[in-house]
Amino acid sequence: xxxxxxxxxxxxxxxxxxxxAVTRGQHFATLNLPSASWAVFFLAGVLLHPRWVFPALxxxxxxxxxxxxxxxxxxxxxxxxxYWMLLPAYGALWLGGRxxxxxxxxxxxxxxxxxxxxxxxxxxxHLLSSGGFYFLSGRYAEPSLAGxxxxxxxxxxxxxGNMALYVGVASLLYLGWRAxxxxxxxxxx
Numbered sequence: 757x758x759x760x761x762x763x764x765x766x767x768x769x770x771x772x773x774x775x776x777a778v779t780r781g782q783h784f785a786t787l788n789l790p791s792a793s794w795a796v797f798f799l800a801g802v803l804l805h806p807r808w809v810f811p812a813l814x815x816x817x818x819x820x821x822x823x824x825x826x827x828x829x830x831x832x833x834x835x836x837x838x839y840w841m842l843l844p845a846y847g848a849l850w851l852g853g854r855x856x857x858x859x860x861x862x863x864x865x866x867x868x869x870x871x872x873x874x875x876x877x878x879x880x881x882h883l884l885s886s887g888g889f890y891f892l893s894g895r896y897a898e899p900s901l902a903g904x905x906x907x908x909x910x911x912x913x914x915x916x917g918n919m920a921l922y923v924g925v926a927s928l929l930y931l932g933w934r935a936x937x938x939x940x941x942x943x944x945x
Contacts, residue, residue, distance in 0.1 A: 801853020
């Protein structure tokens with residue numbers, strides 16, 4: 757990825773934080789956008805260098821969640837000891853973004869690397885977050901692997917689709933920025 761100036765990173769960080777706030781939960785009822793949470797953590801890993809950004813985003817996400825529960829906007833169904841499995845789950849997305857940033861080349865073939873990295877990071881995130889909730893929340897009488905496996909096929913595609921939407925838009929914006937800058941992607945050959 758390009759080396760971004762501190763000012764550019766600050767702007768991108770603010771946009772990602774705003775995107776997280778606007779799409780997380782139901783506190784902005786007039787906006788019915790899919791959650792960008794997974795994409796925000798992944799893109800922050802790709803684009804933002806300071807390590808403190810990850811805990812800052814996690815604190816923001818948690819504050820939004822607990823504020824919605826406190827205000828009665830949402831029920832406390834998801835707030836259980838399993839909630840804290842979101843920390844390693846979002847960490848997997850952040851790490852996936854960091855790895856992709858290291859692997860990125862200004863070549864069209866990087867889109868394949870991006871897609872594979874998104875798939876794997878999202879799957880690990882889903883296994884940790886959804887699996888953590890299923891096994892640790894106390895909401896299911898007798899959690900079992902046999903009971904959890906069908907949940908992957910049911911919920912993972914939707915979460916992956918949301919993430920792919922936002923990462924895809926970010927990729928298009930990046931390609932647009934490159935084109936406007938007069939930089940063309942190289943074709944591997």
